[in-house]
Amino acid sequence: MNIGQIANETGLPAKTLRYYEEIGLIQPGRDANGYRVFTQADAHKLIFLGRARALGFSIEECRKLLALYEDKDRASSDVKALAQGHLSDIEEKIRQLEDMRATLSNLVDACAGDHRPDCPILTGLSQN
């Protein structure tokens, strides 16, 4: 399959597939005309990658997940540790965003939002 077809099948942009090859996540073959040739195994791998990325795993984490996935002798504890680490990261980010939301929504609620210049949002950002 050519890059366009695999892009369709996996939902990943062709640009991304080229990038993944460049950084060594995938190794598609080449046709006589220089076009990349993707197998069904590549498609499978790419769907795996797409899912992992959608769960917020970094590329390097994806690389490790892929290695574990392909290592039939892995210990599931290794996978679990990686996933739990990432889960902690996500939870930390959620906490930070919730802090921001709390502060910001207080400021927004306090602001009249009319034609007058007085604004608790601005004074909240500048004061104290």
Added chain:
Amino acid sequence: MNIGQIANETGLPAKTLRYYEEIGLIQPGRDANGYRVFTQADAHKLIFLGRARALGFSIEECRKLLALYEDKDRASSDVKALAQGHLSDIEEKIRQLEDMRATLSNLVDACAGDHRPDCPILTGLSQN
């Protein structure tokens, strides 16, 4: 004040202050020796910026906030609109992260995490 002192006072790294000058957020003066000279007004502005950045406003949003802050004829509705837009972004990000957390924590919970290779996390990422 020199850059080091202002960095101390505002909690922002000197590198960041130079960057903020480069992109036109601040315009410190210069001493005869070429050193940047910061006033108390600069410090005030930088603290404002630091707070806005800590609330997740982008640099461009900060630029607008600063302009509104310095425009004594602004309408508070303009500030509120900006802040509400950002608040929506934050809430959207929280939603996405919570989705990730839900999926990921299901997978993690399903994984035994022992020496055996069977791993619901990997199968969850690869299947269907």
Added chain:
DNA sequence: CCTTGACCTTCCAGTGACTGGAACCCTTAT
């Protein structure tokens, strides 16, 4: 007077994970 150390300066490169665009090649249909 010289040196040391702590400042400061500029400029360049790298981060992560793509994304856009230019310039060009290949294939098929008209």
Added chain:
DNA sequence: ATAAGGGTTCCAGTCACTGGAAGGTCAAGG
């Protein structure tokens, strides 16, 4: 012959810094 719709490479840009190199400035100590 040409046009459309694939594909290729390579370079630049994104965002908000951050690290580092090479060098200038300043105050204190020997």
